[in-house]
Amino acid sequence: MRKFIAGLAMAGLVAGPLAALAQDTKFAQLGQELPTPNTYRTASGAPGHQYWQQRADYTIKVELDDTNQSITGSETINYTNNSPDVLSYVWVQLDQNIFEPNSMSNLTRTAELQKDIPLRAVEYMTREKFDGGFKISKVTDRSGKPLHYTINNTMMRVDLPSPLKPNQSFSFNIDWKHNINNQKTLGGRSGYEYFPEDDNYLYEMAQWFPRMAVYDDVNGWQHKQFLGSGEFALPFGDYKVSITVPADHVVAGTGELQNASQVLTSTQQKRWAQAAKSDKPVVIVTQEEATKAEKDKATNKKTWVYQADNVRDFAWASSRKFIWDAMNVNVGGKNVLAMSYYPKEANPLWGQYSTEAVGHTLKTYSKHTIDYPYPVAISVHGPVGGMEYPMLSFNGYRPEADGTYSDRTKYGLISVIIHEVGHNFFPMIINSDERQWTWMDEGLNTFMQYLSEQEWERNYPSRRGEPQDIVEYMKSAPNTMVPIMTNSESVLQFGNNAYGKPATALNILRETVMGRELFDYAFKEYANRWAFKHPMPADFFRTMEDASGVDLDWFWRGWFYTTDHTDIAIDDVKWYTIDSQDPAFVNAQVREQQNKAPKTLSQQRNLKDIPKTLVEMKPQLKDFYNSYDPLATTAADEQSYKQFMSQLTPEQKETLNSGLNFYEVGFKNQGGLVMPLIVRMQYEDGSEEVVNIPAEIWRYNNEEITKVFITEKPVVNFELDPYLQTADTDLSNNYFPRRMAPSRFEIFQQQKDNKNPMQRERATSSRNTTSGGR
Known part of the structure; x- marks a missing residue:
């Protein structure tokens, strides 16, 4: 209903702080939640002037047993203590011990039995029968003298013969071997795939050697047990790795190949x-060459030597099945x-897309973070669906046996390569603690993956990044959710929590809260500050605010520390116009409204059922009020109006006659997550306007607020979040007047066609050719 604002007393209608509820914690600063700044990590989010980190350099020799699917290795680790602390022992990660029959991971794995269980699932549940884990044969100092060590599940403490003081180094040796898991049945982040058609193996080797744990200023030793989800915290160092394999194998490894003349033909x-x-x-290695190697199977061996400088890990892959291609990318x-390295089973898809996707990723990520600093970047196809290491990543997806593939397979391949190659930046260079905070590498990387995908192809079908894609997760039952700021091994709905939600949060920050210019500058500053260092969540939060000048504590609190969701509703709209005090104009408007007002049902029926009222039958009952018109303008009214107008300034007269519309709109925060208000107003003439209101509008009352919108033209409807910017979980209450929110349902055919579109097209073309093209 339209209402009138009396005279010029408009300001009193606007609600202010005095009318608000008490502030709660949604806009409180992140004080106790973040660590106190110090000389190692500053309040701005930058490394402090006394920041330090440890270093571990490796010399490794390893030999692959292609007959028994195992490796035997020896390594020398030179560990440098750059901390101000004296160390009496060091901790080494034994990640392969996750495959030990009595590992904590195996013993704590939960499962449910059903009537029908796939064979692969049964094999996975019986993985404790696999003789996995490191077999440590000796641990010695540089001179060969045995060192005392203690293995605690996936961690090994090595006791030092004398305390390691600041700025000192200590070298020690470890000899080991372990069996390689069948990745297709036992899972894991590495392993082998067997190809029965040609009786060959493809190996993707990661977490394959004992690796130094991180010792830092925040946690001391990061030696939380590896249970399968929380990945790895690792120090930087230089690696020289010699890998002995069958002579016809092609080996991809982290770093640069040092002996190409010994392992490659002149061609x-x-x-x-x-x-x-x-x-x-x-x-470089053709499909014909790989196919010949598959058949001939060499019995002699070759050693491939790789050198990698300033990396936090080393991975490799080996197979006689590998096709190998490469190109130059200027960054x-x-x-x-x-x-790219891939078997013939991956063609034609891999030959067309893999290396191009690697190059595209390096360029887009470098634009938003730092220039890619390493000399190579590799994508390897094998059993691991997606896993990342410095300069090298394992990626899944292959076409059907006939060479066709679905669009899902095509885009899945491009996306996983972008994602895994992108991990070179997060966390291989911006080296966060994956064991504790999965979101700092997976979430930031998924956000960057989204940006890269959109630069690959217009309207690329990204799975994560757009706010509407996280809505179903945000509507999840509270007992199935945990905050993003949860330890990696305790995260529920891992993909949504650690990948999708933080990626979406960053996209909302960039597009809706901060704007691209401020966000991009701050994000790039974070990457530059923490490249080749060990950032923590507080360093990211503080840098984003420090470099942008935007207070984001409310955003981090809501999106990262709670499980609240966005559900903001338009509760009510009241329409006011100015009472101009002109009796003729005002009375005419009131009369028009009365004439347009619909008759009640009783009034409509009485016109028929009561032919004449008593007064109509007896005119003598009429008096002054039967002919009185309260909306008729009198001389007294006109005189009062003239006197009122004579007291106004020219500016007040202009406002009085402006014809402005005042809309008091009520908003309710039903999901708990405070967010900006994006309000679209559609006017009576068909035009529209979008108003962006910062989230700080909720700072005095987090649950319900009112906002006055002043327009020159009448508004016919209001809409919240018209461009789906805030991951609002209920769009039905985003409209006034209310309207039905669109929904979708799918119609399934009783008999599903399992062919991909390329196969159907080939079948159609074949039938047309057979029938003469008719």
Whole structure:
């Protein structure tokens, strides 16, 4: 209903702090939640002037047993203590021990039995029968003298012969071996795949050697047990790794190949040199060469030597099935070799897309963070669906046996390569603690993956990043959710919590809360500050605020520390116009409203059922009021109006005659998460306007507020979040007047066609050819 604002007393209608409820914690600063700044980590989010981190350098020799699917290795670790602390022991990660029959991971795994269980699921449940885990044969100092060590599940403490003081180094040796898991049946982040058609294996090796744990200023030793979800916290160092394999195997490894002349043919070396200058993929090992190796199976061995500087880990892959292609990518004026290794079963999909996706990722990530600093970036296809290491990643997806593939497979391949290669930046370079905070690498990387996908192809079908894609998760039952700020091993709905929600939060920050210019600058500043260092959540939160000048504590609190969701409703709308005090104008408006007002049901029926009222039958009952018109303008009314107008200033007269519309709109926060209000108003003439209101509008009352909108044209409807920017979980209450929110349902055919579109097209073309094209 339209209402009138009397005279010029409009300001009193606008609700202010005095009318608000008491402030609660949603806009409280993150004080106790964040650690106290110090000389190692500053209040701005930058490393302090006394920041330090440890270093671990490795020399490793390993040999692959292609007959028994195992490796045997020896390593020398040179550990440097850059901390101000004296260390009496060091901790080493034994991640392969997750496959030990009595590992904590095996013993604490929960499962449910059903009537029908896939064979692969049964194999996975019986993984404790696999003789996995490290077999440590000796731990010695540089001179070969045994060191005392204690193995605690996936961690090993090595006691030092004398305390390791600040700025001192200590070298020690470890010899070990372990069986390689069948990744297709036992899962894991590495393993082998067996190809029965040609009786060959493809190996993807990760977490394959004892690795130093991180010792830092926040946690001391990060030696939380590896249970399967929380990945790895690792120090930086230089690696020299010698990998002995069957002579016909092709080996991909972290870093640069040091002995190409000993492991590649002269023709392959020429192709490799050509690839280093080409902006298109050049095949170094061809499919024909790989197929020949599959059949011949060499019995002698070769050793591939790789060198990697300033990396936090080392991974490799080996198979005689590998096709190998590469191309040059210019990143910030530096040449980087983008490469892919894959079996023939991956073609034609991998040959067309893999290396191009690697190069695209390096360019887009470098634009938003730091220039990619390493000399190579590799994508390997094998049994691991997606896993990341410095300069090298394992990626899934392959076409059907006939070479066709669905669009889901195509985009799945491109997305997983972007994601896993992108992990070079988070956390391989911006080296966060994955064991504790999965979101700091997976969430930030998924956000960057979304940006890269959108630069790959217009309207790329990204799975995560857009606010509407996280809505179903945000509506989950409270007992199935935990805050993002939860230890990695305790996260529920892992993919949504650690990947999707933080990625969506960053996209909302960029597009809706901060704007692209402020966000991009701050995000890039974070990457530059913490490249090759160990950032913590507080360092990210503080840097984003410090570099942008935007107070985001309310955002971190809501999105990262709670399980609240966005559900803001338009509760009510009241329409006011100014009472101009002109009796003729005001009375005419009131008369128009009365004439347009619908008759009640009783009034309509009385017109028929009561032919004449008593007064109509007896005119003598009429008096003054039967002919009185309260809306008729009198001389007294006109005189009063003239006197009122004579007291106004020109500006007040202009306001009085402006014809402005005042809308008091009520909003309710039903989901608990405070967010900006994006309000679209559609006017009577068909035009529209969008108003963006910062989230701080909720600072005095987190549950319900009113806002006055002043417009020159009448508004016919209001809509909240018209561009789906805030992950609002209920769109039905975002409209005034109310309207039905769109929904979808799918119609399933009783007989599902399992062919992908390429196969159906081929079948159709074949039928047309057979029938003469008719």
